[in-house]
Amino acid sequence: MLFKTPLLDKPAPGWKRDLPGPNEPPSIEPYPAVLTNPPNHVDDVYLELARATMRVRGVGILIGPFLLLLSMIPPLIWIVLFRATENIPSLAFYFFGLFAFIAPLWAGIHIWKMDAEAPRDEPIRFNRARRKVYVYRFRHNGLKPFSRSAWGARAEVYDWDNLHAEACSIYGAMGSGGSIQTVTLAVLEPGTRKVVDRFHFAHDIQQGEMYWAMAQLFMQQGPQALPSFPRPPRDWNNEKIRFNLARRLAPKVHWPEAIDLESRSAPSMHD
Template identity: 85%
Template sequence: MLFKTPLLDKPAPGWKRDLPGPNEPPSIEPYPPVLTNPPNHVDDVYLELARATVRTRGVGVWLAVFFLLLSIIPPFMWIAIFRTTGDIPSFVFHFFGLFAFIAPIWGGVYIWRMDTSAPRDEPIRFNRARRKVYVYRFRHNGLKPFSRSAWGAHPEVYDWDNLHAEACSIYGAMGSGGLIETVTLAVLEPGTRKVIDRFHFAHELQQGEMYWAMAQLFMQQGPQALPSFPRPPRDWNNEKIRFNLARRLAPKVHWPEAIDLESRSAPSMHD
């Protein structure tokens, strides 16, 4: 079921339409041949889907190197002017020179970390027995490109019934350029339409809608409702990476032990 006006009090940026709720019938039937990746894992308890906030990896590292090389131009210009004229450049020259030195370093470090610090996969687990969703979220902060605490994977746990999927479409100046289509998941305050959190779910509307439909089918009916995939799951942590420097440097997926156990198991009598 599709809606013409946003259901949430604050729709996602670039909102295009709302997708069916967690316990509503899917709007589309998953078709494996058009999906980028098969599920990482599926059994009677949980379904794990691959996910990535950074769509293209490997270009940013070389762009970062270019930015860092740009940062050495102002010091060389200052030295060249001093040696040629013997005069100390003006305050205005210092101001703009300092900006031209800091900006490329700042941007280069940010682009480098975006390309290399994101995990090889950012999986999302749908636990049917617990009706919980476990998200391996990569968090980053462009205002703190040198910070350790502001960057890294931080698993989050949400209630399945509090999720809401939205199809979004925005124009981007970089990356894939032009129109960028994604599906995001909003976390709602129980019993309301108030958004308390939101995160990326999938690139491209058709794929995102199909992956959301897979999650719905699994949570509503179980693994038998999912289609079969011709390809085996991808081993993100141990895949052979030859030429993509960003993926070679990217950290492997490592769930905290307690969350890993909980997300893969059904509740016991003592829970």
């Protein structure tokens, strides 16, 4: 069932529609031929799906150095004008020059780090035995471009029953105009519609619906309910990368040991 009005107290930006809840029937049947990637792993305990907040890698790492060079133009103009005229320019000139220096400098650093420091994959694991979801998330903060604590991948754990999927469409500054379509997952306060966290799940609404349907089928019925994929899983950490410098620099996926073990296992009598 697809809902025409937002179910959550605070819908996602660009909300288009809500997808069925975790324990409701899927709204669409997964079709492997149109899905970008097969599951990274599937067995009786957990399903791991590939995920990436960055849809295209390799562009930012080229634009970043260009913007950094662009930021050097205002200081050079200041020096040349001062040496040529020996006059102090107006305050407005300095203000504009300072903005022209800071804006491309910040943008260049941010774009570079977004492209080069995002991990090769940001997988999400659905553990059927524990009814938990484990998300390998890339955190970033544009206001703190040099902070180590504000940037990097972290593993987070959520209850399956507290997740809610939303299809979104935001008009973006694209070459010919158009919309950026995504499916996001909201984390709800138990028993309420209050959103306590939200993260990206998939690019393209159709693919996002199918991946969400796969998660629903797995968590509700088990691996036998999933379609078979003609292609083998992609080894994100050990793939051969030749020309994409951003992917070559990207960190490999490394789950914290305790969460890695928990996310791949069923609870024991001692848990």
